[in-house]
Amino acid sequence: MTFSRGTAEEIAAALAANGLILRSGFTFGDDEMAPAGLSGFPAKSVLLVGQAGAAPWPYFQRWLEGQPRAIANPLDSWAREVIGAVAQGFGARAVSPSDRPYLPFQQWAMRAEALRPSPLGILMHPQYGLWHAYRGALLFEGEISVPEPHAAIHLCDTCVEKPCLKSCPVDAYSVDGFAHQACLAHVRGPRGEPCRSGGCLDRNACPYGAEYRYPADIQAFHMAAFAGV
Ligand code: B12
Numbered sequence: 001m002t003f004s005r006g007t008a009e010e011i012a013a014a015l016a017a018n019g020l021i022l023r024s025g026f027t028f029g030d031d032e033m034a035p036a037g038l039s040g041f042p043a044k045s046v047l048l049v050g051q052a053g054a055a056p057w058p059y060f061q062r063w064l065e066g067q068p069r070a071i072a073n074p075l076d077s078w079a080r081e082v083i084g085a086v087a088q089g090f091g092a093r094a095v096s097p098s099d100r101p102y103l104p105f106q107q108w109a110m111r112a113e114a115l116r117p118s119p120l121g122i123l124m125h126p127q128y129g130l131w132h133a134y135r136g137a138l139l140f141e142g143e144i145s146v147p148e149p150h151a152a153i154h155l156c157d158t159c160v161e162k163p164c165l166k167s168c169p170v171d172a173y174s175v176d177g178f179a180h181q182a183c184l185a186h187v188r189g190p191r192g193e194p195c196r197s198g199g200c201l202d203r204n205a206c207p208y209g210a211e212y213r214y215p216a217d218i219q220a221f222h223m224a225a226f227a228g229v
């Protein structure tokens with residue numbers, strides 16, 4: 001795949017230098033409301049950037065240690081800086097999952113990678129399980145040709161016991177969705193220490209992608225960002 005200023009392999013290599021992966025992408029349909037590209041006109045195509053397991057962590061930590069002062073939302077800031085630099089090098093506009101109004105990253109990922117949501121709302125990946133995330137996307141003003149995603153096996157379909165729906169002390173995840181406030185109250189409360197120090201008990205109960213599971217301290221970092229604790 002070739003872009004006006006390089007190939008997909010070169011983009012992937014630039015991202016890999018920071019532990020990030022070029023995931024996949026697609027071309028927007030003519031009748032779609034696509035976000036703006038670099039010149040302000042609607043983008044024609046998008047490539048998603050993400051992580052599997054904790055691969056970017058050492059790069060992020062090194063960057064954080066070099067910062068002159070404490071920064072709010074440091075992981076977002078790091079990802080914006082790194083992905084922004086790659087975008088600039090390859091003639092794309094970078095966007096973040098935290099940009100407001102929120103961009104439909106999970107819908108994009110379902111389309112690009114043929115993934116489907118787990119009962120927790122997190123997209124289930126056949127290799128990484130629940131241990132992957134999106135850190136940004138590159139918007140291009142030209143069309144790109146990306147191979148159609150293979151229909152990925154959806155591990156949740158064959159998971160009869162669904163342990164991910166049985167471990168939360170306040171049953172925050174259910175068929176009705178995610179009870180955000182009940183989760184927050186528990187995580188911030190006197191019995192929330194296991195979630196605070198080791199991450200979501202429901203997410204950790206899933207048996208798949210175990211080798212990509214984030215270490216406890218990284219899960220604690222994400223939980224602190226989520227719950228403000
Ligand atoms: C707002 C938000 C939340 C809210 C959800 C409130 C709500 N009911 O909408 C809250 C704060 C609860 C939340 C929590 C978490 N989130 Co969140 N969240 C987002 C965010 C920033 C925007 C979602 C949105 O509105 N998008 C706009 C709509 C139009 O796009 P969409 O693709 O249609 O959105 C889908 C989601 O909204 C999803 N959804 C709805 N409710 C919930 C709740 C949860 C927990 C999840 C994961 C998804 C989800 O349904 C839509 C269906 O397609 C996205 C990033 C993004 N830009 O999408 C991350 C995102 C969905 N979150 C993510 C994650 C991992 C989490 C957490 C599980 C972990 C964490 N961040 O610490 C936690 C759960 C806490 C826990 N117990 O561990 C990941 C999912 C990655 C994946 N592999 O699929 C995303 C994509 C961010 C990322 N950087 O990758 N999240």
Ligand code: SF4
Nearest residue numbers: 118156159163164206
């Ligand atoms: S425990 Fe089972 S249902 Fe839950 S996320 Fe994992 S595979 Fe899917």
Ligand code: SF4
Nearest residue numbers: 168172183195200201
């Ligand atoms: S973080 Fe804790 S309280 Fe929140 S959903 Fe997970 S197990 Fe439940």
